[in-house]
Amino acid sequence: MIIKSMTGYGRIVKSFTDKKVSVEIKSLNSKQADITLKLPSNFTQMEVELKTLVNQLVKRGKVYCLISIEYIDAMDKTRINADVLNSYLDFLEQVSSNRNFKTPPDILSIAMRLPEVISTNDQEISEEEVNQIRIATQEALTLFDQFRQEEGIILSKDFLHRIANINHLLVEIQHYEDERIQRVRERLKNEIANLNINSDQNRFEQEIVYYLEKLDITEEKIRLKKHLDYFSETLINEEEEKGRKLGFITQEIGREINTLGSKANHAEMQRLVVQMKDELEKIKEQLLNIL
Numbered sequence: 001m002i003i004k005s006m007t008g009y010g011r012i013v014k015s016f017t018d019k020k021v022s023v024e025i026k027s028l029n030s031k032q033a034d035i036t037l038k039l040p041s042n043f044t045q046m047e048v049e050l051k052t053l054v055n056q057l058v059k060r061g062k063v064y065c066l067i068s069i070e071y072i073d074a075m076d077k078t079r080i081n082a083d084v085l086n087s088y089l090d091f092l093e094q095v096s097s098n099r100n101f102k103t104p105p106d107i108l109s110i111a112m113r114l115p116e117v118i119s120t121n122d123q124e125i126s127e128e129e130v131n132q133i134r135i136a137t138q139e140a141l142t143l144f145d146q147f148r149q150e151e152g153i154i155l156s157k158d159f160l161h162r163i164a165n166i167n168h169l170l171v172e173i174q175h176y177e178d179e180r181i182q183r184v185r186e187r188l189k190n191e192i193a194n195l196n197i198n199s200d201q202n203r204f205e206q207e208i209v210y211y212l213e214k215l216d217i218t219e220e221k222i223r224l225k226k227h228l229d230y231f232s233e234t235l236i237n238e239e240e241e242k243g244r245k246l247g248f249i250t251q252e253i254g255r256e257i258n259t260l261g262s263k264a265n266h267a268e269m270q271r272l273v274v275q276m277k278d279e280l281e282k283i284k285e286q287l288l289n290i291l
Helices: 041-058 082-097 107-112 127-174 177-195 201-215 218-236 243-264 267-287
Strands: 008-015 019-028 033-038 061-071 078-080 118-120
Touching: 008 127, 019 127, 033 041, 041 061, 041 127, 061 127, 082 107, 127 218, 127 243, 127 267, 218 243, 243 267
Parallel strands: 033 061
Antiparallel strands: 008 019, 019 061, 078 118
């Protein structure tokens, strides 16, 4: 199963016999599911049902779902409150007459936008209308999910590319290991020689071996390689909601990279470790955006 982005967008407009239903869904990153749903006032009875429908697909993310209805024969559904409108017009005419406007305001246009001037004849909605809303919402969710899958494909390619880069850098580190050990050995020998004291050669070799064992990075390389492989396997398997799991794996990858850096004791190896950290940080940033 391909990963999905938590950011998505889907919009559908469906025409029925007497109305157009518009459903727009968009989402942003969030650790939990946070759904905001806006419906026409006479359809609020569907709020719980529609939120459940959206949540089943979304799982995580801050989601905004806006549903609007445009009636083809709008005059059958709306009413102008003449008394309220006239009150607003009287007030606006009085205010405008006390001001010397260069351009007289369109008080009718202003009044028509004020509260309670236009009201909707809220009639009990039929099962057919409820079903129309369901259909439009489901189709918008389908488009929304396709968008998230397409974004997920792009993110998957980026993750695999950066994991491959870290693997390549890990191979590069191995090229400097023998040189590093030899440098440490020579430095210790020179320091002992500069002290100008007699030393037990066997004991000296034992101490060098003990010291070099502390700098050995074999285990870190093995564990890092396993974590990188596990990340790639998890990315392409059939699990859902892999974002958190991949986040835990990157934490383990980070620990091994940090240990490599602390043990490197070699300029070129440390430079490669810095590049690894840079790739890992870019992975972490993008992981915040997946389901």
